[in-house]
Amino acid sequence: DGSGGRMGDFPWDDKDFRYIAITVGGVASVLLYLYFRDPGxxxxxxxxxxxxxxxxxxxxxxxxxxxxxxxxxxxxxxxxxxxxxxxxxxxxxxxxxxxxxxxxxxxxxxxxxxxxxxxxxxxxSFLMSVIPTLLLVGFLLFTLRRGPMSGGAGGGRGWPFSMSESPAKMMKDNIDVKFKDVAGCEEAKVEILEFVNFLKNPQQYKDLGAKIPKGAVLSGPPGTGKTLLAKATAGEANVPFITVNGSEFLEMFVGVGPARVRDMFAMARKNAPCILFIDEIDAVGRKRGGGNFGGQSEQENTLNQLLVEMDGFNTSTNVVVLAGTNRPDILDPALMRPGRFDRQIYIGPPDIKGRASIFKVHLRPLKLDPTLNRDALARKMAASTPGFTGADIANVCNEAALIAARHLSEAVNAKHFEQAIDRVIGGLEKKTQILQPTEKKTVAFHEAGHAIVGWFLQHADPLLKVSIIPRGKGLGYAQYLPKEQYLYTQEQLFDRMCMMLGGRVAEQVFFGRITTGAQDDLKKVTQSAYAQIVQFGMSEKVGQVSFDVARQGQVVMEKPYSEATAELIDEEVRELVDGAYQRTLKLIREKHDLVEMVGRRLLQKEVLDKADMLELLGPRPFEEKSTYEQFVEDTGSFEEDTSLPEGLKDWNQGKGQNQGEVSASQKKQAT
Incomplete structure (x- = not known):
C-alpha cells in the first residue's frame, strides 16, 4: 500500500520476516528430525x-x-x-x-x-540438549540485529561493542512543550532563550569579539521546573536537542562511561549547532577523591572524560551544554568553572506572582465552573499556597479535577480546589479511623491551643483552617498562611516557637498531662532554637558566630567548636525554649475561656475556617494580609507572563537584530 508495510496492514520490514523465517525453520528442523529419525x-x-x-x-x-x-x-x-x-x-x-x-x-x-x-x-530431554545450541544461535542473531545503531558515532558495531555507544536521544520536532507552558521562572527563561539565540545568530556576537558560552547549570529544589524548562527549550529552538540522564553513563563494565561520553559529544559535534541537556548531572559530576580507596572509580573516569570534552583540546564552540541538578553543592569545582558551565541559573520556589502564573497554565485545560474567573481563581489559589513549587501546583490542579470527577460534578469548582490543597498538604482524610472520646478531646484542645496562641501573637502566621479529622499520619491538621518574606527577626522566630508550643501547653493546662502528639512540634522548636544560637548568631553569650553543623540533612561528625562552647550552646537553647514555654503558658492561662470555646466548637464541627474563628474571637488584633492584591502591593516586581520575553520574540523566530540595531523592547528588557 506504499507505506513500507507487508502482508496487508502489518508494518513489518525485511528483518522481521528474516527472523520469523529463522524461527519457523528451526521448529521445522526439530519436527523433521523427530519424523525421519531411524526407528530401528x-x-x-x-x-x-x-x-x-x-x-x-x-x-x-x-x-x-x-x-x-x-x-x-x-x-x-x-x-x-x-x-x-x-x-x-x-x-x-x-x-x-x-x-x-x-x-x-x-x-x-x-x-x-x-x-x-x-x-x-x-x-x-532431546529438546533440553538442543536448547543451549539454540540459545547461542539466538544470541548471535540478536547481536546482528543490534548491529547498525543509529545516532551514535560508532554505528554499525555489534551489541558487545555497542555498549560504549551513548544512550542520548536526539529530538528535532514534535515537542509539544513550549515556553508558554512554563511560568514562575521568567529570568531563567530569558537566559535559556539567550543560549538559543547564540546558536542561531552567532555572527552578531563574534563581530563584537564575544565567545559563545559553553553551557549553564540549572539548579534548584525538586519540582521547580528545571527539566520542564529544558523541554520548552527543545520545543522553542530550531536546532537539534540532545538529551541524556546522568545515570545512563554508569554501567557495571569498566570504561563504558567515558566511551559513552565521547560518543555523545561526537554525536553533538556531528549535529552542531545544537543543545545538549544532561539531566541529574550530579550522578557523574560528584567531587572526586572521596571514598575510592585502593582502586579507580568508574564515576571519576567518566567525570574526567566529561571535563575534557567540555573544555579540552577537542572542543567545539557550536555545542551548548545545559545541565540540571538539585544538588549543586556536591558537584566538582572543575566542572562548575567558567569555560565549562559559564552560568549557574538558580530556579527556586516561585513567589506569589509566579504561583499565580503557574496556576494560569495548569488551569488552562480544566473545565471550570462558569461562575469562576480563571485569573481571579489563580490569584486566590496563589495566596493560599505559600511555599508550593510548580510540581505541587500541578498536583493541586490535578487533584481538584480528580475530586470533581469522583463526586460526578460537571465542572471543577472552588470547593474542589480547597479539598485538593488539604489533600496535598495534610494527606488523605481518614474518616474511618476510630478515636476514643478522650483522644478526640485531647486533639481538639491541642489544635485550639495552636490556634489561640497564633491568633494573639503579632508575628505568628494567620490561621486559614483547623481540623481534627485525621489526615495522613497526623490526628489533627491546621493550615496557616505564612508571609512572603525572606528575612526573619529574633522576635518573629520567638513568636513562631511559642505558636508551635501552644498545643503541648494546652494539654498541660486543661488535662494536667501531656501526650506524644506534640512530638513533631517539639522537633521543630528544637531545630529553630539551635538554628538561632548556632547559625544565626542570635545569642549574646555565644556571640556573633555561625557554625556549619548540618549540611543538606547530613550531620557533621566532628563539631567545629569546643566542648565548653557546646555546653554553652545547650544552655542557651534550653533557656530559649523554656522562655518560649513560659510565655505560651501565660498566654494560654489568660485566654483559658477562648481556648475552651474553640476546643468545644472543634469537637462539635470538626473543621473550623477563618470565618468561624472571626465569629468566636472577633477580629485579629494585628494587621494581616490574606489576598493576592495585599501581598503584591508595593513589591515593585513586574507581572509574570507565560509568553516569550518581549526582547527575545524576534530572536526565537529567526529574525535576529542587525548589528548595531537595538529595538526599544530590547532596551526595556535590558533595563
Whole structure:
C-alpha cells in the first residue's frame, strides 16, 4: 500500500520476516528430525535369544524408560531395515529373570554375559540438549540485529561493542512543550532563550569579539521546573536537542562511561549547532577523591572524560551544554568553572506572582465552573499556597479535577480546589479511623491551643483552617498562611516557637498531662532554637558566630567548636525554649475561656475556617494580609507572563537584530 508495510496492514520490514523465517525453520528442523529419525527394527524375545544372543553378536542392552530394550550389536553385525533392533518388555523384573535363564541355557560364564544399561529418553530431554545450541544461535542473531545503531558515532558495531555507544536521544520536532507552558521562572527563561539565540545568530556576537558560552547549570529544589524548562527549550529552538540522564553513563563494565561520553559529544559535534541537556548531572559530576580507596572509580573516569570534552583540546564552540541538578553543592569545582558551565541559573520556589502564573497554565485545560474567573481563581489559589513549587501546583490542579470527577460534578469548582490543597498538604482524610472520646478531646484542645496562641501573637502566621479529622499520619491538621518574606527577626522566630508550643501547653493546662502528639512540634522548636544560637548568631553569650553543623540533612561528625562552647550552646537553647514555654503558658492561662470555646466548637464541627474563628474571637488584633492584591502591593516586581520575553520574540523566530540595531523592547528588557 506504499507505506513500507507487508502482508496487508502489518508494518513489518525485511528483518522481521528474516527472523520469523529463522524461527519457523528451526521448529521445522526439530519436527523433521523427530519424523525421519531411524526407528530401528522391532523383534520378539525369541528372535533376540536365538538370532542375536545365541550367536554372540550382542554388545550391550539398553533398557529405555523401563518399557523396551534397545539391542546394541557388536561392530560388523548385519541388520536389515535399520541400524539397531529392539523389543518390548512387560516389566524389568521379568526381563531380568528371562535374561538370566537365557544365559544359563547357553552356558555363558558371568564374565562373558551381556551388560545391561538403564536409560530414560523422551522428546523433552532431546529438546533440553538442543536448547543451549539454540540459545547461542539466538544470541548471535540478536547481536546482528543490534548491529547498525543509529545516532551514535560508532554505528554499525555489534551489541558487545555497542555498549560504549551513548544512550542520548536526539529530538528535532514534535515537542509539544513550549515556553508558554512554563511560568514562575521568567529570568531563567530569558537566559535559556539567550543560549538559543547564540546558536542561531552567532555572527552578531563574534563581530563584537564575544565567545559563545559553553553551557549553564540549572539548579534548584525538586519540582521547580528545571527539566520542564529544558523541554520548552527543545520545543522553542530550531536546532537539534540532545538529551541524556546522568545515570545512563554508569554501567557495571569498566570504561563504558567515558566511551559513552565521547560518543555523545561526537554525536553533538556531528549535529552542531545544537543543545545538549544532561539531566541529574550530579550522578557523574560528584567531587572526586572521596571514598575510592585502593582502586579507580568508574564515576571519576567518566567525570574526567566529561571535563575534557567540555573544555579540552577537542572542543567545539557550536555545542551548548545545559545541565540540571538539585544538588549543586556536591558537584566538582572543575566542572562548575567558567569555560565549562559559564552560568549557574538558580530556579527556586516561585513567589506569589509566579504561583499565580503557574496556576494560569495548569488551569488552562480544566473545565471550570462558569461562575469562576480563571485569573481571579489563580490569584486566590496563589495566596493560599505559600511555599508550593510548580510540581505541587500541578498536583493541586490535578487533584481538584480528580475530586470533581469522583463526586460526578460537571465542572471543577472552588470547593474542589480547597479539598485538593488539604489533600496535598495534610494527606488523605481518614474518616474511618476510630478515636476514643478522650483522644478526640485531647486533639481538639491541642489544635485550639495552636490556634489561640497564633491568633494573639503579632508575628505568628494567620490561621486559614483547623481540623481534627485525621489526615495522613497526623490526628489533627491546621493550615496557616505564612508571609512572603525572606528575612526573619529574633522576635518573629520567638513568636513562631511559642505558636508551635501552644498545643503541648494546652494539654498541660486543661488535662494536667501531656501526650506524644506534640512530638513533631517539639522537633521543630528544637531545630529553630539551635538554628538561632548556632547559625544565626542570635545569642549574646555565644556571640556573633555561625557554625556549619548540618549540611543538606547530613550531620557533621566532628563539631567545629569546643566542648565548653557546646555546653554553652545547650544552655542557651534550653533557656530559649523554656522562655518560649513560659510565655505560651501565660498566654494560654489568660485566654483559658477562648481556648475552651474553640476546643468545644472543634469537637462539635470538626473543621473550623477563618470565618468561624472571626465569629468566636472577633477580629485579629494585628494587621494581616490574606489576598493576592495585599501581598503584591508595593513589591515593585513586574507581572509574570507565560509568553516569550518581549526582547527575545524576534530572536526565537529567526529574525535576529542587525548589528548595531537595538529595538526599544530590547532596551526595556535590558533595563
Amino acid at each position: 527394527v522391532e523383534i520378539t524375545w525369541k528372535d533376540f535369544v536365538h538370532r542375536y544372543l545365541g550367536r554372540g553378536v550382542v554388545d550391550r542392552l539398553e533398557v529405555v524408560n523401563k518399557q523396551f530394550v534397545r539391542v546394541i550389536l557388536v561392530p560388523g553385525a548385519d541388520i536389515s531395515n535399520g541400524s539397531y533392533v529392539w523389543f518390548n518388555i512387560g516389566s524389568v523384573d521379568a526381563f531380568e529373570r528371562n535374561l538370566e535363564a537365557a544365559h544359563w541355557e547357553f552356558g555363558l560364564e558371568p564374565s562373558h554375559r551381556t551388560a545391561v544399561v538403564y536409560t530414560s529418553e523422551n522428546v523433552g
